Amino acid sequence: MNTTAIERALAMLGERFSYHTEVELLLVGGAAGMLTGLLPRARTTTDCDVMAYVPEEAMGAVENAAEEVASELGLAATWLNSNVQIRRDALPDEWQSRRVWIGTWGQLRVFAVSRVDLIAMKVLAGRVQDLEDIRSMRPRPDDVEFVRRYLDGLRAKGTTPGQIAEAREVLESLEVHDSE
Amino acid sequence: MTVSDRLDSLISQWTRIGVGFGAEPSPEPPDLERLLLETAREASGMARLFIMAATWLHRYGDLIAKHRLKRLIRDELEHEHHATLGLLLDIAQQGTHPAQFASIVRELSPGPEPRPLFDIERSSAKLAERAERRATPISARWGLWCEEIEFKDDALRPASWVMSRNPGLVMRADFRGDLRASVLAALENDADAGRSELDLARRCGGSRAQVRSALDNLELTGKARRTRSDRERRTRITLGRSGRAETAS
Numbered sequence: 001m002n003t004t005a006i007e008r009a010l011a012m013l014g015e016r017f018s019y020h021t022e023v024e025l026l027l028v029g030g031a032a033g034m035l036t037g038l039l040p041r042a043r044t045t046t047d048c049d050v051m052a053y054v055p056e057e058a059m060g061a062v063e064n065a066a067e068e069v070a071s072e073l074g075l076a077a078t079w080l081n082s083n084v085q086i087r088r089d090a091l092p093d094e095w096q097s098r099r100v101w102i103g104t105w106g107q108l109r110v111f112a113v114s115r116v117d118l119i120a121m122k123v124l125a126g127r128v129q130d131l132e133d134i135r136s137m138r139p140r141p142d143d144v145e146f147v148r149r150y151l152d153g154l155r156a157k158g159t160t161p162g163q164i165a166e167a168r169e170v171l172e173s174l175e176v177h178d179s180e
Numbered sequence: 181m182t183v184s185d186r187l188d189s190l191i192s193q194w195t196r197i198g199v200g201f202g203a204e205p206s207p208e209p210p211d212l213e214r215l216l217l218e219t220a221r222e223a224s225g226m227a228r229l230f231i232m233a234a235t236w237l238h239r240y241g242d243l244i245a246k247h248r249l250k251r252l253i254r255d256e257l258e259h260e261h262h263a264t265l266g267l268l269l270d271i272a273q274q275g276t277h278p279a280q281f282a283s284i285v286r287e288l289s290p291g292p293e294p295r296p297l298f299d300i301e302r303s304s305a306k307l308a309e310r311a312e313r314r315a316t317p318i319s320a321r322w323g324l325w326c327e328e329i330e331f332k333d334d335a336l337r338p339a340s341w342v343m344s345r346n347p348g349l350v351m352r353a354d355f356r357g358d359l360r361a362s363v364l365a366a367l368e369n370d371a372d373a374g375r376s377e378l379d380l381a382r383r384c385g386g387s388r389a390q391v392r393s394a395l396d397n398l399e400l401t402g403k404a405r406r407t408r409s410d411r412e413r414r415t416r417i418t419l420g421r422s423g424r425a426e427t428a429s
Binding site: 001002043044045046047076078079127128129131132135166169170172173175 | 199200201203226227228231232298300301303304306307310311326327332334335
């Protein structure tokens with residue numbers, strides 16, 4: 001999916017979705033980076049990872065509507081999924097104050113994690129494509145400092161020491177820039 | 181052409197054949213075998229290109245004209261990129277029985293100095309060390325360290341989409357990449373391939389007898405045509421009407 005396809009799918013989802021109140025979604029990963037313009041245009045993503053729903057109980061209703069959209073647009077049934085919620089520990093504290101509004105479609109208000117939160121989560125994920133994404137976001141010294149504090153706090157959230165150590169290794173090897 | 185231009189061109193060609201990159205598809209169907217060579221040259225600069233190429237090859241490997249690919253590797257691919265292509269094909273053929281690209285992989289050799297597959301991990305000693313530690317056995321065997329590649333099947337267009345936009349691939353699918361596919365691909369993409377049976381054999385990577393047999397079959401269905409010229413004392417080969425129609429975009 002590219003940016004246009006994601007926006008089209010979200011727009012249709014907004015049309016199909018009906019709930020007793022407005023619902024907020026927080027996107028992370030590739031979709032978040034693409035929709036906020038942080039990741040390059042050649043970036044591809046297979047799905048939209050939703051890390052948080054407000055209210056949480058709206059998740060089922062949103063995913064049911066997303067399945068309808070999938071069949072109409074010829075997308076994978078799981079184009080919008082919450083699989084990443086298993087790594088809720090990876091979401092930096094106080095993300096709410098930094099989130100970026102993407103758009104409102106019907107009763108859906110869609111947000112993406114901020115640049116610094118995306119960098120932090122990609123340092124933790126640490127796959128080679130994450131390293132390339134981090135490079136394209138040109139981390140600054142204050143980003144590195146933020147991620148360092150983020151990693152310090154992960155142990156208390158249940159992230160394994162091995163994974164934190166790997167992430168520190170990634171962080172220490174980043175090329176740091178004075179400006180984006 | 182800059183690296184970025186070359187990557188853009190590759191991305192638009194892969195998009196044309198069904199990879200879900202967020203780019204405009206190339207206006208013409210790509211020369212598939214040369215696309216693989218070019219991908220091997222550039223993949224170290226973009227992990228997603230490598231991952232998506234492996235995913236596409238895993239699903240659509242039947243569409244590759246194997247004889248011609250072997251010939252192009254021998255004649256056109258710089259030795260320094262052999263290991264990258266070997267690793268790409270080796271990863272793509274995981275789980276295929278019989279191994280889809282075995283005959284091609286056998287002709288490729290590992291890199292002389294083990295190192296990370298991707299530039300980003302070559303850029304720092306720490307990342308290189310990390311890449312070595314996380315390298316899969318298959319990547320270590322090719323001397324190009326990379327971690328487990330997860331095929332991104334959801335990021336590929338379905339076969340119906342790929343075939344409808346690239347009708348020439350339908351014939352390749354029917355031939356499952358055998359010598360007939362190489363003959364047609366050479367006639368389509370390689371200058372002077374049809375000048376004689378000998379030239380065609382050279383271009384598509386088969387022996388003259390094999391090519392003659394493939395042509396016998398292709399002529400039956402009008403996909404290729406042989407014309408004997410007494411003055412030139414050789415047989416010219418052209419795409420036949422149905423061969424042309426099916427390779428056109």
